[in-house]
Amino acid sequence: MESEARMFVAEGRIGWSASDVSAAAECEYALLRQLDYRLGRATPIDAREDPLLEHIARLGDRHEAEVLAQMERHSPVIRLSHASPPLTHESRTEAAATTLEVLRDAGGAGDVVVYQAAFYDGEFFGYADFLERTPDGWRVCDAKLAREAKPHALLQLGGYAAQLEGLGLRVAPTVSLLLGDGRRENFRTSDVVPVFREREAALRTLLTTHLDGGTPLAWGDDGGAVACGRCAECEHAATLANDLVLVAGMRMDQRRKLRAAGIVTLEDLAGAARRPDGMARAVFEKLRAQAQLQWRQLSGGEGAPVEYELVEAAPATLALLPAPSAGDLFFDFEGDPIYHESDPTRIGLEYLWGMMDPAGTYRALWAHSRAGERLAFRQFMGLVAERRAAYPDMHIYHYAAYEVSALKRIAMRYQLLEKELDDLLRSEVFVDLYATVRGSVRVSAPSYSIKKLEPLYMGEHLRSDGEGAVAEGADSVVAYHEFREMRGR
Secondary structure, eight states, X not given: OGGGSOOEEETTEEEBOHHHHHHHHHOHHHHHHHHHHHHTSSOOOOOOOOHHHHHHHHHHHHHHHHHHHHHHHHSOEEEOOOOOSSOOHHHHHHHHHHHHHHHHHHTTSSSOEEEEEEEESSSBEEEEEEEEEETXXXXXXXXXXXXSOOHHHHHHHHHHHHHHHHTTOOBOSEEEEEOTTSOEEEEEHXXXXXXXXXXXXXXXXXXXXXXXXXXXXXXXXXXXOOOOSSSHHHHHHHHHHTBGGGSTTOOHHHHHHHHHTTOOBHHHHHTOXXXXXXXXXXXXXXXXXXXXXXXXXXXXXTTOOOOEEEOTTHHHHHHTSOOOOTTOEEEEEEEETTOOSSOTTSOOEEEEEEEEOTTOOXXXXXXXXXXHHXXXXXXXXXXXXXXXXXXXXXXXXXXXXXXXXXXXXXXXXXXXXXXXXXXXXXXXXEEEHHHHHHHHEEESSSOXXXXXXXXXXXXXXXXXXXXXXXXXXXXXXXXXXXXXXXXTO
């Protein structure tokens, strides 16, 4: 329930949560923009909500509820209420005081768990998922849907352990992540607390410096904050500024070198005559050619067609493609990365196996369970074997590495048709068209994802970006979950 305790500005105070400490490590620019919104210095952008993240958040709440129920079956659990809105310094202080009173009263008891303990020191405010009383002190536990420890989760554990230490309470030598696969992963408190305190000190300096500045953060203010270049805030600002980060394939270190040489915008790079010091000529010329193509499309205004051009290596790259065969297939997966059945240690389901032949005939194999996925894999391998027998020169085309990686994973998971799949791989039946595109074509899009390339080959069948459209993989996963819920009613 971390979402209820995020960065705030109230009554002349600025405060933050453990999530804000993590957010600053990911993108300082985005975090300071959030501060500007709270201060009324800027108008929030109209960012597209991520349906998959929202769905994962709901699953995370469900996982936390399951962990809570499990704990209640084994130990007494003290549930604490959140501070009532509107949140003020007084209400936060009162919630933290209630927590401290409960922890002190329960300090000499046996096994007991405190759920949603509130902490507030005048700056930091948040609710810990679980505090377990142990003979060695209070152990901080956090429920995470993820199957492995991630840095932001360790920062949260360190934040609440640091709060316990600040209250003068005994803290257990370890903290725990209660992962989505049912495992408990422990970490030394002495490892996570110092890292949190260092990151929190950096965040305090970042926020107070910006607060004292009195003006909203401007994009391109390199001395103000470090930008990740990938989040919604960065993409919005970069688009308005025609920033170099929009150039497909541009790395942030390359952007810094170009900016140091006075090349600040995509337009600047498109017209640049000299490369900056420290950048190889071939790298500069590749980036400049990409910028020129993208700038030409941007200059054409909204609705300008996506353009492409062949690169110098195109003849050699295209010559590597096998000759067309009537037996060829184009293959694509749609997968649910968070699906699991009774065993949460085994996650993921490839629920849609789509194939199209040169005649335009489409075939789909659906899998709504582990058994269904196993059957789909067997059917797919059988179909490929039949086509290879009829067309020995056939190939299976896919875009990027996911399809082959998923097939390997499925063969290992079920210990099924492994030799047959290995034969397909050794015979180079699979052809990755992403490598072909990157080695032969330059496109006026800011990305070479298959979605961005659709205008070049979909024609009148181009997918809509309108409301309700399933245009991206994340949208597909959410739509599939909605389908499963309706199917189960």
